[in-house]
Amino acid sequence: MDTEASSYHHPSLAVGRVAVMGVLLFLCLRILSLMFPAVRATGDGPISGGRELVRVGWLSGCENAEELVGLFRLQDAPCQPGAVWTLQQLRDEMVLNKLLPNIVQLRPLYNEALVHCPVMLTVQQSNTETLLGWLCADVSGLYLANPAGQPLNAERWQRWSDGSWENVAAVASAP
Structure with missing residues (x-):
């Protein structure tokens, strides 16, 4: 009986593990985005034309x-x-x-x-x-x-x- 009880995992534990892994993945991606920001052109005005x-x-x-x-x-x-x-x-x-x-x-x-x-x-x-x-x-x-x-x-x-x-x-x- 002890072996059966120890091998049984409650579904809420699996959900908790998935949530923790999701948070860790989010944090890793956030840290990487701070280290290597994505390139995007601002497009805040013309680069050609004028004299800047x-x-x-x-x-x-x-x-x-x-x-x-x-x-x-x-x-x-x-x-x-x-x-x-x-x-x-x-x-x-x-x-x-x-x-x-x-x-x-x-x-x-x-x-x-x-x-x-x-x-x-x-x-x-x-x-x-x-x-x-x-x-x-x-x-x-x-x-x-x-x-x-x-x-x-x-x-x-x-x-x-x-x-x-x-x-x-x-x-x-x-x-």
Whole structure:
């Protein structure tokens, strides 16, 4: 009789266990969402048109956004840029504005030693992809770096909301 009684589980215990597991799952998902917030464009106004400085920022710290870049306005929160681009869109924009040669491709690759440079600049030669350097961003703008991560020059590029790009390092050094 003792073995029968010990093997019997009351239905309310099972319901309680399911409830506890549900709460734990909710808490885990909540913690993960705080660590890796989801990317969403705010859409609070046009990114194109007018003349507003737009910072291009990496979204690699946001949930499911390794291959996305954000176009941030001054009022935009992290992981909530005014617009979101793919790396291909960024590449096309940079080629169109002659910031990159047409043969260069962008590939995401997070490197802890180069946290500001999560995008490889590569060129395809025959069946081999060759690393040319890195596309990096800091508070001053986008810049190109060599394979070791050192800036190629002092140029820092910022994008304006009207679609034009400006070398802000040249503006800063102008008399």
